[in-house]
Amino acid sequence: MNARAETGASKLDTLKLAVAVAILVASIWGFYFFANYSLLLRVIVLLAIAAGSMAIVLTSGPGRKLWRFASDSRMELRRVVWPSRQETMQTTLVVMVMVLVLGILLWLFDTLLMSILRLLTGHGG
Template structure:
């Protein structure tokens, strides 16, 4: 009996997801089909249809799992200790200086190798 209920729930979830995808496809088609109507109205209509599709999709098991993942992610982001403005500027400055140093070293290395190659091939003056 339990496997029947799970199978029925899974098929209902599949139908809900199919309806949500169908709504999105219809909304996108309508957005381009009614190109003569104001862009603002078309965007509002597309947003409304997308919200409806999202509501339907979040009624499925996968939708609930996705919503739980988003909620957990937001909770973890709140725990992050973000750097101050000064720390960010200092780190950015260190990265820029290191990129310049590595670029100059690679440029010099390239010049040395090119000189060696020209000497070996006899193309140098």
């Protein structure tokens, strides 16, 4: 009996998602169909219909999971300890110096290999 209840809820969720997508597609079509009306009016209507479509999505199971995920992500983001300006500047400076040093080392290694290759093939000096 439990499996039957889950199947019914899943079909209802699928129907809700399909209706929300259909409403959204119809509103986008209407936005372009009524091109001779005011752009501001069309944007307001499109945003209102999109908000209604999102409300329908949020009443479904996947929509509630998405909302819960967004809420949890926001809560985790508030827990993050962000670096200070000084730490950010120091880290950036270290990265830039390391990139410069590594670039110079690769250039020297490339020059060495090119010299060896010229010596072996007899090209150059």
